[in-house]
Amino acid sequence: MTFARPDPISDLDTLPRMPAWVTSARAETIEDVAFLSGAALNHLHVVLGRAEVTQALLRARLALRAAGACIAFSGRPERAGELRDAVHLLRPGDLPGPAGETCLAWRRAVERPMSIKALGRALPTLEPGPIATWLDAGKGGPVTRAAMVLEAVLREAPRADVAGLILADAALAQALGWDRLVPLLAPGLKRADLRKQGDDLCLACHRALIFAAVEAVRLAADLARRAAHLNAVAPKLRAKGAGEAVEMFLTRDAVAPSTLPLPDRAARRLCDRLVDLGAVRELTGRDTFRLYGV
Numbered sequence: 354m355t356f357a358r359p360d361p362i363s364d365l366d367t368l369p370r371m372p373a374w375v376t377s378a379r380a381e382t383i384e385d386v387a388f389l390s391g392a393a394l395n396h397l398h399v400v401l402g403r404a405e406v407t408q409a410l411l412r413a414r415l416a417l418r419a420a421g422a423c424i425a426f427s428g429r430p431e432r433a434g435e436l437r438d439a440v441h442l443l444r445p446g447d448l449p450g451p452a453g454e455t456c457l458a459w460r461r462a463v464e465r466p467m468s469i470k471a472l473g474r475a476l477p478t479l480e481p482g483p484i485a486t487w488l489d490a491g492k493g494g495p496v497t498r499a500a501m502v503l504e505a506v507l508r509e510a511p512r513a514d515v516a517g518l519i520l521a522d523a524a525l526a527q528a529l530g531w532d533r534l535v536p537l538l539a540p541g542l543k544r545a546d547l548r549k550q551g552d553d554l555c556l557a558c559h560r561a562l563i564f565a566a567v568e569a570v571r572l573a574a575d576l577a578r579r580a581a582h583l584n585a586v587a588p589k590l591r592a593k594g595a596g597e598a599v600e601m602f603l604t605r606d607a608v609a610p611s612t613l614p615l616p617d618r619a620a621r622r623l624c625d626r627l628v629d630l631g632a633v634r635e636l637t638g639r640d641t642f643r644l645y646g647v
Contacts, residue, residue: 371570383556390559393566400570405577413606416459419536423455423515426544437607462519466532476516495528500555537565579647583632592623607644
């Protein structure tokens, strides 16, 4: 018997790609779909354990994707750019609005190790009791548990899509032994899936996780390459506080120059320098109120 050789990801040969049979297979039965989602999640689990993967940055980008999916479920028009603005351009005392609240909920959900307290911080309108009760509603394997938690939340609070999806991802992470929530379900589900129940919802979650795990592995590889380049050019930066600034870029989806540990003009020069070096990108396309990210 022969086996396919590992398929390395360009420069980072220690990060194997998702096997082609996972991404190309057309599964119809719940058994086949469950097998593929298990394989995809196992591969993602391996990738998440690699030192090259920028864990906090990956979770932040996945949180933005999850927020965008939730906004689309609600029928609102905001996309990634507007969500970044709603969070990163807030001034003290400003209210973030519905889109900003959704984005903040996902961002808070991934920032700290999972606990009832951390989930309560992400979902401040919920009491710890209901959060714990809903998380306990999940039984069985990881995906089944996540689907049951999502169904339990939406059965009691039909409009609580964000809370349901965050808690479902939390249940999945707990079952997989992850200490941090990794946003996966929301980008792979359709709006109609949120109204399904039982086996139909479980099947939808399996399908969503195949898609989400494949995309997360691709994103992890891309961010690992970008982070490696940023680390490579970091010694060329002479500004005081540049090291701390680089760490911010490696852990946040987007960074406003005003939040960097440098004077305003020096912060803008540093961002422009990093763009010139190809280490970060300007994310807004604007001349003012710019945001930068890896």
